[in-house]
Amino acid sequence: MTRSPAPVAAPAHPQPAMGQPHPHESARAQVTGNASYIDDLPEVRGTLYAAPILSRIAHGHLHGVDASAALQLPGVRSVVLAADVPGDRLLAAFAHDEPVFAIDRVEYAGQVIGLVVADSVEQARRAARLVRADTTPLPAVLNVQQALAQQNYVLPPVFVRRGDAAAALARAPHRLRGQLEVGGQEHFYLEGQIAYALPQEQGQWLIHSSTQHPGEVQHWVAHALAVDNHAVRVECRRMGGGFGGKETQAGHLAVWAAVAARKVGRPVKLRLDRDDDFLITGKRHPFAYDWEVGFDDAGRIQGLKLRMAANCGFSADLSGPVADRAVFHCDNAYFLQDVEIASYRCKTNTQSHTAFRGFGGPQGVIAIETILGDIARALGRDALDVRMANLYGLGERNITHYQMPVEDNILHDLLPKLELSAQYRQRKEAISAWNARNTVLKRGIAITPVKFGISFTATLFNQAGALVHVYTDGSVQVNHGGIEMGQGLHTKVAQIVADELGVPLARVLVTASDTSKVPNASATAASAGTDLNGRAAQFAARNVRANLAAFVCGLDGCGAGEIQFQGGQVISPKAVRAWSDVVQQAYANRIQLWSDGFYRTPKIHYDKTTLTGRPFYYFAYGAACCEVALDTLTGESRVLAVDILHDVGQSINPAIDIGQIEGGFIQGMGWLTTEQLVWNEQGQLATHAPSTYKIPATGDVPARFRVALWPEANREDNVGGSKAVGEPPFMLAVAVYEALRDAVAATRADGACVHLTAPATAENLLRALGRLDTAAGREGG
Structure with a gap:
């Protein structure tokens, strides 16, 4: 039975979603304890747990590891070292200068030499403390003054000049000299670093990672396991804080857990306790x-x-x-x-x-x-x-x-x-x-x-993709490459999509970030999460809206520019229809109700x-x-x-x-x-x-x-x-x-x-x- 269009009425002017102080999309779930983080996920039967083996010295040759005492403890299943990495033993980082596990030397106190895998978290951590590394200490450089004196750099120095600073100083009426030291800073995210690696069928992998950059985790894990990127799927619904500390360094946890899971043939979860997190992970640069x-x-x-x-x-x-x-x-x-x-x-x-x-x-x-x-x-x-x-x-x-x-x-x-x-x-x-x-x-x-x-x-990271799906009941699902870490990114993206489609905010749901949905996504960093992903989601929603507008124009014989989407209604010069009714009619007429969107930041270059x-x-x-x-x-x-x-x-x-x-x-x-x-x-x-x-x-x-x-x-x-x-x-x-x-x-x-x-x-x-x-x-x- 075909429903007749409603008579034309004066368009309503409901309040848009954007510009309003809507609550964070997860706020109620978080305060009631119903928001799931990686450590809350139901564990697959047979899951094992890993704990890191840490270097006790700042610099030295690594001759070997004695894990005999650890392996004798109840519940201990394996020790995982650099030799167990099936792919490249160096992480797929930009400079390619950091090992997955220490190979022949240790470079800082707290560097991960390997993992102990056991039936429980407590057993793994207890055993890891019993592993002894055979090392010969070397002189350590512990501050920038020593590094400058020795010209010890991770990357070459960079110099930027404009004008003639020496001449300007010479002619200035007043001059001052000074020195300053500014310390680093621990990220202190509420949710510590964690990864859960699950082997899948036919050599595929599912990685749950608390990461700001799922695409990089996917690449790093594939690189270490010597598999194609398409064989690794990384998912993250939310993080309990990141602040930059999970942009690259969450990748370490994922690689460690995946290498361990491959060796033992079982799912492996690795969650650092707070002390180990401090000792292992990097800080703000002093x-x-x-x-x-x-x-x-x-x-x-x-x-x-x-x-x-x-x-x-x-x-x-x-x-x-x-x-x-x-x-x-x-x-x-x-x-x-x-x-x-x-x-x-x-x-x-x-x-x-x-x-x-x-x-x-x-x-x-x-x-x-x-x-x-x-x-x-x-x-x-x-x-x-x-x-x-x-x-x-x-x-x-x-x-x-x-x-x-x-x-x-x-x-x-x-x-x-x-x-x-x-x-x-x-x-x-x-x-x-x-x-x-x-x-x-x-x-x-x-x-x-x-x-x-x-x-x-890095100009190449200024791009984003998103998917917008409209279901036949009129509800809307959004997926984009950004990560929710408490900053309200998903809330803002939902507001943007709601206004683009003219539907109430409650009808829009943003789902977990997933490399199998939006590939090659940039890190959620540089304050650009909403700029990039919000715009990509807006473009995706705009494509769906254009499809629906063209469909309504065909029904009413008007131009696409005459169609309005607002207040849960689709308004043409001839009729006012409910959003959900238009969606159902469009589906019945085989109109595409989903779309992708892509955005790249304009004007930038250097x-x-x-x-x-x-x-x-x-x-x-x-x-x-x-x-x-x-x-x-x-x-x-x-x-x-x-x-x-x-x-x-x-x-x-x-x-x-x-x-x-x-x-x-x-x-x-x-x-x-x-x-x-x-x-x-x-x-x-x-x-x-x-x-x-x-x-x-x-x-x-x-x-x-x-x-x-x-x-x-x-x-x-x-x-x-x-x-x-x-x-x-x-x-x-x-x-x-x-x-x-x-x-x-x-x-x-x-x-x-x-x-x-x-x-x-x-x-x-x-x-x-x-x-x-x-x-x-x-x-x-």
Whole structure:
């Protein structure tokens, strides 16, 4: 029976899904404990469990392994070593410089030599501790100073120059020199690294991996097992946090589990406990800096020489692009006319450091903000005024040192607005009065901006695919190559698709990321998850909508441009039909109700050898005003108040975006205040548990924590007029560091540089105050 079309009525105008603060798609399941992570998946009968065998020394020859004591324990099934890798014994990483398992030498304390496979997790871990490696120690390089002296690098140094920095320094009215060390940071994801490898029929594999990059896991596993990529399927519904730590290094777990599963012929699960996770996996790259700057009476930079040395650990991993992005962001928001930058990628006998939120950007931003803070103190000027004087401007002053024009700069408007809303000038006067009255407790305040480039610096990763399926009941399923790690990616993609099809958000479901559905997907990283996957899903939905519009046009004799999809209805000049009715009629008439979508970021290009071009599609901007208190007797500090004004373009989901800004800021605050990594003289990581490594807790959140969104759409044609939000807010926390230096400076009136090693722990603050002379332990710089 054919249903007659409803008479034409005035179109309804329901609220679109985009732009609204919809709850995270998994929020209810997560708070009720019904959201499944890999360790929650039902295990196949016969599953075995693996535990890693770790190197106890930082560097040495590996002659062999004695596993006899481990193999005698009940439940122990096998020991897996480098000789058991059927394919390439080196991981399929970019630099091809990291073994699956240690082969003939160990390169850091915590390197995985092999695995023990047993009937239970406890049996495997107990047995792994009994395995003894026969090693001969070798000298270890444990910090960048040693690496620089020995010219020990994982990749060649990179140099970027513009103008004549030496001549500019020579003619500048004022000059300063300085050094800085910034420590690394542990990712501390709530869900640790985990993989579950299941052999399938006919030489195929299913890998459940907590990864930001399923396509790379697929490639790495296939490479190690000596099979084609199509024989390996990788699936991930969600992660319990990643922050970059699961971009490459989740691949290690997957390869280890798969190699073990192949040897024993059974499914193998490998989940690192927290201590082993700390010891095995890489961190944010620690950096050390030397700089010389020339400037005028207003604090404008005339010339700059900057050397950045990144502690990369024992292998390259992602150190090349991380160090490149530090070079790209060492200008932050400021024009550098005559500049000379040297970037060294130092090899040390520590964990191979890897991606972390900001991906080298924070290490670049903190360098220039430190320099500007010192310039302001040397001149006796307000630091915000000095920062404003150096902002990118118009004409020749809007070209970065890597030759990209800054065409969308909003900081000349954003910073003054934050200055007024945060009452910066009045509070600065009040703080000066406080500091004059108080000799022990000092306060400091600072405003720092952020200009952060959005796109993968490796241009080939700026592409994405998606599938949109419309079922005959009108429900919609979406699959894309991105990974949900708590950041709300699936929620935003569902909102985008719902609006493209004009259906309620509740009718759209985003499913697990799966290499058998969307192949060759890029990592969910670089803040580009929504930009890439959201646009691909939008294009897929648009294709389905076009099919349905053409079908309705055929029914009603109108043009495709006259068809509207909104509020769960399909509206033509002649009839208003329910969405589900149109879908059913279209299916009955053999109209395609599914489609793929593909997107590649436009405009971007750059020369990897010279680091020049346009590596970013656009910039995201923001600024933070931070006030701190410092106890000059103990070094204890506290963040008292934070005001943030941040640019997310036209927000797809304001609630999620504000949450990302808050979380990014607090995580950045942890990097710069409490999260100190310490390696001892033997190269062993001493801070490898929550008892010794301190991330911010709820009590560290400032009492005043205000976040506002900049009210302007992205000037580039990005999905929904939005801007990326994952990484840029992290660098707003540099305001905490600068406010602490302001508080230290309040203890003296000489205008000298404040040398404060980051993180600004109590000990490092006391050293900055001149109350401690020696370091306790060795940090990663």
